[in-house]
Amino acid sequence: MAVQPGGKDTLILLSGRTLAWTVYGGDLQVNEDQEPPAVVFYFHGFPSCSSEASQIEPEVLQQRNTRIISVDRPGFGNSTHYPERRILDWPNDVLAIADHLHVPHFYILGFSGGGPYALACAHSIPRITGDDFDETSNGRLLGVSIMCGAYPFTLNANGMMTELRVLLAAGAWLPRFATGSLFDWVIGRAARDPDPKVLEKAMDAAIMKRPGTEKTAWTKPKIKAAALDSTRGAFQNGGAGTATELMLLNDWGFELEDIDGRGIRLWHGKLDRNVPLGMAEQAAELLPGAKTHFCDETGHLDMVFHIEEILDNLLGRACHNDE
Template identity: 35%
Template structure:
């Protein structure tokens, strides 16, 4: 499966929340990795691995707190998302090599990794595969759960998406591309924008209080649309990866410590799946909050303090 060429029209309209939001690295296999930076350029480095489906722009929400906590947040697009080259046949354990290449490119001897939502499995893969001396911390915020915990925790919608991605990927790509195009049109109408604004008002997000509701809506849309700049190929690919074996055993993740923060009311990744995973990693610390998948981010100050303490 190859990604479609990136439409120049869309590339030229990417909203930048940082003058460093569109940086590029050529990987050893000649693929392009696009990444953004937020916060303090000389601050403590933290690599943020975005959700599913999403893009590097997701980390723009952390700009205010990164500046307050003297953090340099580096957020790469995974293959096929945003402006990173699609990588046919990739597996979750392949990604830590990209992370290490980025860290080497930026001359980072040590760095922390935080995976949000669908980026969680990739953060754990980093804990599994990267040299311990390179990692100053590994964290997962509202991460995806392993389906091996039990199918009773997986919604019908997610099961159908996984089946479609596995057996009819072309059809699913057509459906997703159509949905994204419909959303592009819908957000130009009053009812759609009012619904989005109402949803945002219910969420406790890191940027709330520093951005207007219109700016927060625009940020959400930019992050979402950026994920599909190359089409939905990466989303279909990752729907398979996240719903099948992740390519490593949790018992073999020996890094000390993998920290997980999760909401007990998370319906995207039920807490039972996370407890199953955390209980199998020898050095994992699971912190549970009375929150949903989205509202757990209101604890971001505590989370960052535990992952990257202020010196």
């Protein structure tokens, strides 16, 4: 099926839930005389939605003959809220979309709060085991890259912004209705305000507390527009999805040690205050075989400046050969 780039598409699962996504970079299917594109599933941050991936320039994808399928997680954007979900349910949602779109093999790119979901896929989706893989094998996953990923909060969080620590603690100890109301009061109301300047002003103020490199990223119209739009999408239906996800970020349902780290790339900014570098360093130790790329003079929001290098690294090799 031809899916128009940049437009929302949806799939209704047998359970009745709706999954929504946006395709970036061009059509998924091409003419027989053209080389099939590489397909990358993009997992957005928290709280966010699929339009976050619009910050990636189309030319970057077209030059690499790559398509991004950016998916709204349940409760965000146009995907149905699913309060009983677990992080380990996510791989089945991804495979449902891949099957629906006739995508046999794919890569995964997770940003920030999308990191745990990328790792869940590395945990549960069969991987390609060689460069010249057998088309009849059950392997689906070619490689995983995580940009400024969230990691278990039991790891070294020294340097994390105080307000973020408070919100994460609230997710661990308060009932979901309370955290949903809190997030909706803090961000949701501004995100749904008919005056777009209300959210922009609030996010402008938040960015002023970030490292200088992130302030520079915020001056880029495409990055700022993607952040604002994806935040609006995250709260378009209230704060329930955010509350559920915050609870799940405090209890992944699996351990990093359960994952084969080969074929996983961890990209992290040394100036990151959302997820301090120490968390990524400790996570890497628990993922034997994972490759780390710790970027100087880089925070959280500005990791997108490295997107070409990240994509080239991700698309260059299948899982087991990144040694």
